Amino acid sequence: MKPQIRRLMTALAFAAGAAMSGTALADGLHQGDIFPGLVAGRLVVLNEVPTAFATGYKIFEGDFGDFAGGPFKTDDPGFDHEDGAFAPFSQLWYRGLGALGFWNGSAWVTGPAGTSVTVEDALGSKTFFSAAGVAAPDGAIGQFNAAGNIHRHLDFELVPGATSPVGAYLITLQLTSRTAAGLVPGPYLDSLPFHIVFNNGLAAGAFEASVIALAVPEPGTYAMLLAGLLVLGAVTRRRSGAAAR
Numbered sequence: 001m002k003p004q005i006r007r008l009m010t011a012l013a014f015a016a017g018a019a020m021s022g023t024a025l026a027d028g029l030h031q032g033d034i035f036p037g038l039v040a041g042r043l044v045v046l047n048e049v050p051t052a053f054a055t056g057y058k059i060f061e062g063d064f065g066d067f068a069g070g071p072f073k074t075d076d077p078g079f080d081h082e083d084g085a086f087a088p089f090s091q092l093w094y095r096g097l098g099a100l101g102f103w104n105g106s107a108w109v110t111g112p113a114g115t116s117v118t119v120e121d122a123l124g125s126k127t128f129f130s131a132a133g134v135a136a137p138d139g140a141i142g143q144f145n146a147a148g149n150i151h152r153h154l155d156f157e158l159v160p161g162a163t164s165p166v167g168a169y170l171i172t173l174q175l176t177s178r179t180a181a182g183l184v185p186g187p188y189l190d191s192l193p194f195h196i197v198f199n200n201g202l203a204a205g206a207f208e209a210s211v212i213a214l215a216v217p218e219p220g221t222y223a224m225l226l227a228g229l230l231v232l233g234a235v236t237r238r239r240s241g242a243a244a245r
Contacts, residue, residue, distance in 0.1 A: 033080040034060060036092060036150075036175055036191070043092075043175040043191035053217045057172065058194040061211065064158050064169075065200075072164070077196065078153035079141050086148040089180040090187055092141040094119070094173045096127045096134040097193050101170030103210035108170065115164045117171055117198065120155040129171045138176070158200055166201035168210035 037046040050059045060077050067073040079092065086092075096119065100111030111117075116130040121139030128135040142152035158164050174193040177186030195214065199207040 033076075033078040033151075034194070036079060036081050037083070038085045038188060042189040043177060045175070045191060045194050050211070050215045052195055052214045054214075055193070057192065059211060059214055060194065060196045061199070061207075062156060062196055063199040063207075064156070067155070069155065069157075072158040072200070074156050074198065075153040078151065080151045081144075082149050082151070084148040086144045086150070087180075087187055088146045088148055089143055091143050091178040091180065091182060092150055092152075093176040093178055093186075094121075094127075094139050094141055095176050095190070096129060096137040096139075097172040097174060099131055099133050100129040102165070103168035103170070103197075103213065104165075105167065105206070108210075108213060111169065112165055114160070116159050117169050118157045118159055119171070119173075120157070122152060122154065140178075140182075141175075143180070156196075156198065158198070164200060168202060168207055169198045169200060170214075171196050171198075 032047075035046040037044050045058055047058060047060070051057060052059055062074045062076050064074050065071045067075050069075075100115070100117055101108050102111045102115075103109075111129070111131045113131060116128050118129070119127040119139055121127070122142045123140045125136060125139060127137055127139050139154075141154065142150050144150050158169065172193050172195055175191035177188040177190075178184055179186060197211055197214070202210070
């Protein structure tokens with residue numbers, strides 16, 4: 001099955017699930033910690049979660065305001081690995097990519113001017129996502145223990161919180177690695193990017209609509225793929241009919 005068709009089927013199933021379960025999606029498999037793993041020496045994200053139609057990147061969720069640090073902070077999602085696959089004391093890092101995205105109620109656009117989302121890493125440094133792009137993109141998530149495991153939560157913050165519009169905010173990360181001494185290149189290849197979508201004041205259903213909009217293709221793309229599937233079906237039927245004769 002071609003990747004774009006597979007993503008379409010996933011997106012449609014995701015949208016159908018949202019329609020049936022309403023706010024229950026917030027408690028589904030795509031909500032929670034990010035699970036790093038290894039495949040052939042490359043960092044991967046193991047979660048089975050919805051993916052963005054345009055990029056194929058996995059989508060995770062967070063909610064500003066669920067953290068004791070204030071109404072515009074959260075420490076979710078975290079990063080959790082308990083399978084012991086990583087080299088003891090090697091380091092897990094992230095790299096920020098792209099620009100800050102914003103859901104305005106009907107479309108994903110570039111983040112509002114003057115607004116940023118920060119990620120405070122395990123060493124106290126901050127990465128800044130804004131409409132202009134990413135500043136200080138590399139940050140430490142943590143160090144694997146002697147058993148090759150890690151469980152770490154970083155602090156995400158919407159700034160300036162008091163003036164930021166209600167809506168959903170999107171950042172893009174990828175996992176990277178460093179040696180036990182914090183040196184690059186690390187022992188593992190970088191992961192594919194993934195998205196984190198944060199809610200800022202939207203009702204649960206409206207927030208889920210923003211996530212669904214990432215997974216479901218634009219109407220023109222959907223129509224093109226649907227037309228292609230209809231043509232493929234017609235060709236298959238003609239070939240079956242010719243074979244029967």
